[in-house]
Amino acid sequence: MERPLSRFEGVNCQRPLTSSTSSSPAPATIRRPPSQGNRDIGANMRWSKTFIHTLRQDPADAEVVSHKLMTRAGLISKVAAGIYNSLPLGWRSIDKMSDIIREEMETAGAAELVMPAVQPAEFWEESGRWAQYGPELLRIKDRHDREFCFGPTHEEIITDIVRRSIKSYKQLPVALYQIQTKFRDEIRPRFGLMRGREFLMKDAYSFHADVEDLDTTYRAMERAYCRIFERCGLAYTPVEADTGNIGGSESHEFMVLADTGEDAIMSCPSCGYGANVEKAQTGAIAAAPAWPLAENDAPSEVNTPEMRSIEEVSKFLGVDPAHLIKTMIFESDEEFVAVLIRGDLEINEVKLKNFLDCTHLQLASEAKIEQITGGPQGFSGPVGLEGIRIIADPTVMDLKQAATGANTLDTHLVGVVPGRDFQPADIVDLRTAKAGDPCPNCSEAMIEKRGIEVGHIFKLGTKYSTAMKCNFLDAEGKENPMIMGCYGLGVGRTVAAAIEQNHDDKGIIWPLPLAPYEVVLVMLNSDKPDVVEAAEGLYTQLKDAGFDVLFDDRPERPGVKFNDMDLIGFPVRIVAGARGLAEGNIELSLRSGGEKTLVPITDMVETVRKTLDEIRAQLPQ
RNA sequence: CGGGGCGUAGCUCAGUCUGGUAGAGCGCACGGUUCGGGACCGUGAGGCCGGAGGUUCAAGUCCUCUCGCCCCGACCA
Numbered sequence: 001m002e003r004p005l006s007r008f009e010g011v012n013c014q015r016p017l018t019s020s021t022s023s024s025p026a027p028a029t030i031r032r033p034p035s036q037g038n039r040d041i042g043a044n045m046r047w048s049k050t051f052i053h054t055l056r057q058d059p060a061d062a063e064v065v066s067h068k069l070m071t072r073a074g075l076i077s078k079v080a081a082g083i084y085n086s087l088p089l090g091w092r093s094i095d096k097m098s099d100i101i102r103e104e105m106e107t108a109g110a111a112e113l114v115m116p117a118v119q120p121a122e123f124w125e126e127s128g129r130w131a132q133y134g135p136e137l138l139r140i141k142d143r144h145d146r147e148f149c150f151g152p153t154h155e156e157i158i159t160d161i162v163r164r165s166i167k168s169y170k171q172l173p174v175a176l177y178q179i180q181t182k183f184r185d186e187i188r189p190r191f192g193l194m195r196g197r198e199f200l201m202k203d204a205y206s207f208h209a210d211v212e213d214l215d216t217t218y219r220a221m222e223r224a225y226c227r228i229f230e231r232c233g234l235a236y237t238p239v240e241a242d243t244g245n246i247g248g249s250e251s252h253e254f255m256v257l258a259d260t261g262e263d264a265i266m267s268c269p270s271c272g273y274g275a276n277v278e279k280a281q282t283g284a285i286a287a288a289p290a291w292p293l294a295e296n297d298a299p300s301e302v303n304t305p306e307m308r309s310i311e312e313v314s315k316f317l318g319v320d321p322a323h324l325i326k327t328m329i330f331e332s333d334e335e336f337v338a339v340l341i342r343g344d345l346e347i348n349e350v351k352l353k354n355f356l357d358c359t360h361l362q363l364a365s366e367a368k369i370e371q372i373t374g375g376p377q378g379f380s381g382p383v384g385l386e387g388i389r390i391i392a393d394p395t396v397m398d399l400k401q402a403a404t405g406a407n408t409l410d411t412h413l414v415g416v417v418p419g420r421d422f423q424p425a426d427i428v429d430l431r432t433a434k435a436g437d438p439c440p441n442c443s444e445a446m447i448e449k450r451g452i453e454v455g456h457i458f459k460l461g462t463k464y465s466t467a468m469k470c471n472f473l474d475a476e477g478k479e480n481p482m483i484m485g486c487y488g489l490g491v492g493r494t495v496a497a498a499i500e501q502n503h504d505d506k507g508i509i510w511p512l513p514l515a516p517y518e519v520v521l522v523m524l525n526s527d528k529p530d531v532v533e534a535a536e537g538l539y540t541q542l543k544d545a546g547f548d549v550l551f552d553d554r555p556e557r558p559g560v561k562f563n564d565m566d567l568i569g570f571p572v573r574i575v576a577g578a579r580g581l582a583e584g585n586i587e588l589s590l591r592s593g594g595e596k597t598l599v600p601i602t603d604m605v606e607t608v609r610k611t612l613d614e615i616r617a618q619l620p621q
Numbered sequence: 622c623g624g625g626g627c628g629u630a631g632c633u634c635a636g637u638c639u640g641g642u643a644g645a646g647c648g649c650a651c652g653g654u655u656c657g658g659g660a661c662c663g664u665g666a667g668g669c670c671g672g673a674g675g676u677u678c679a680a681g682u683c684c685u686c687u688c689g690c691c692c693c694g695a696c697c698a
Contacts, residue, residue: 055632055633056632056633056647056648056659057632057633057634057647058633059632059633060627060632060633060634060690060691061627061690061691062691063691063692078690080689080690081689081690081691134696134697135697136697186697187622187695187696187697188692188693188694188696188697190691190692242698278698349698350698353698360696360697360698361698362695362696524656524657525656525657527656556659557655557656557657557658557659557660558656558657558658558659559656559657559658559659559660560658560659561657561658561659562657562658562659563658563659564659566658575657577657578656578657579657580657587657
């Protein structure tokens with residue numbers, strides 16, 4: 001795709017809607033009516049019959065906590081780099097995640113379908129991406145030597161589906177989604193389910209007759225995403241995101257806040273502005289301090305032996321780093337450009353890339369720098385620089401007096417006046433925002449957080465519909481390309497993110513909606529027939545009452561069981577042991593903390609119901 | 622793709638520098654004692670030391686080449 005986007009083809013949303021807590025009480029305990037294929041009726045509710053295998057030690061190849069815990073708790077296991085099994089316990093969580101997504105997608109007006117994982121090359125050639133997409137696209141051949149790829153995303157296929165059936169504006173809009181396995185041959189997969197190569201993704205696509213209608217669906221998706229993450233009990237934030245080569249349209253990412261996140265987010269504590277650092281704007285940056293040296297009519301050379309870094313040069317010259325003009329030579333698809341930024345600031349390569357509208361961008365090699373500027377790396381400057389396009393950040397042009405490289409070994413210029421001594425071809429915002437920079441809306445100091453990108457929504461426009469002739473007739477009988485949106489959400493990644501956000505040193509602390517089982521019934525003293533009888537009886541009651549319960553019927557020692565329960569993190573734990581049962585009591589506790597309470601076994605079903613209802617009351621319904 | 626690290630029992634790891642009969646803990650099986658926060662004793666099963674070449678009387682250990690996994694970076698963008 002073009003923008004190898006982050007992970008999802010999609011966009012992001014603006015401010016989240018606030019809490020969308022309506023109060024239709026959830027039917028709680030019953031996930032699916034038994035008559036409709038409730039899976040919770042058989043062996044998988046009894047530990048001894050299902051397949052749960054915990055590990056005592058962290059796996060050697062796991063680095064982040066979600067990867068460690070998911071492996072130790074027996075949720076996933078690794079098959080190859082970036083490729084994992086979802087084991088029964090993990091699959092239950094993923095499946096619950098999927099169900100929440102389905103409900104919100106349906107509410108947003110999208111219909112579910114499933115497209116193939118393996119896609120013929122011809123569609124990709126039609127959209128132009130067969131050539132554009134790099135090695136991240138896993139290309140395969142069948143026995144007849146025909147070319148296919150394992151789908152990293154499905155714009156081509158969905159566009160083909162829609163163009164076959166939709167011909168009129170009267171049939172629009174259309175919104176479709178799937179929950180399906182993707183494959184992206186990432187250069188470096190890492191962190192378990194956080195950046196896998198094969199991963200489960202919900203991808204939705206919408207088709208519209210006009211941009212207003214796209215906007216309506218976009219907002220509905222934005223709302224659906226907010227509700228999905230809220231329902232999972234996740235601390236998240238939607239941020240403005242880079243649209244990559246798509247250009248022009250809106251895009252938002254949904255970030256689950258976590259220190260281990262791969263993305264940096266700039267946000268304003270005052271007005272709520274939030275953006276991926278790749279995209280983040282800033283308000284006016286404070287001007288450089290007064291120029292401490294004499295002002296010249298023309299730049300004058302200063303010998304700066306071996307002084308290449310901003311720090312060295314500014315210290316040597318006795319000026320502030322903000323007085324330097326950092327000059328960096330970049331190589332894009334077709335040209336070299338000299339990019340100027342104030343010495344105390346950093347260039348945002350994504351912004352530069354967008355401005356240049358190129359697909360490749362990298363720093364020029366030392367040899368190229370010397371060839372273009374006439375001087376070695378570390379001594380480049382815009383004065384007298386010819387034969388290359390010069391692009392400057394506005395902060396550079398605000399400098400009254402500046403210092404810069406002289407394009408000569410061991411030499412810098414002082415007393416350089418932007419506009420007088422050089423004139424850039426373009427002046428454009430290229431700054432990387434950093435913590436403390438003023439918010440572009442309200443000028444309050446912004447803060448930086450780390451986030452895991454769990455969703456990305458995009459206004460695609462007509463890129464695919466034009467390339468693939470996905471057209472419709474409008475009211476005037478004129479043919480137009482449909483306007484598209486796409487909306488991605490990482491299913492497994494969201495589950496992993498939930499663990500990053502909810503754990504302690506003993507294990508996972510599942511948010512109720514994602515827990516593989518909401519309740520675990522732990523039987524201790526399984527050598528005592530009366531305990532077994534009581535526990536089995538309670539289990540039957542709980543099961544019959546429709547609870548999502550796992551019965552730990554293993555004849556293990558108590559310590560082993562308690563540690564496993566803490567590791568896996570079932571929200572509600574019920575313990576049936578000889579000690580309590582002597583008084584007719586069962587013990588109930590929450591993984592999230594708080595006191596253990598003793599409950600008469602006869603009241604247990606009702607107590608569990610109440611407990612779950614209380615937990616649910618804290619979540620958006 | 623560059624840099625670094627690691628591949629030895631199901632898991633976590635010693636052993637490799639300095640070549641000489643394959644180890645520990647956990648897990649697993651059996652017996653016994655235990656039994657409300659990962660018990661203890663005893664017995665036992667389980668390895669082509671990632672793979673292929675080479676050096677050597679002798680290779681887990683030394684050399685070469687490969688494959689895999691992890692981390693950083695580049696790249697993807």
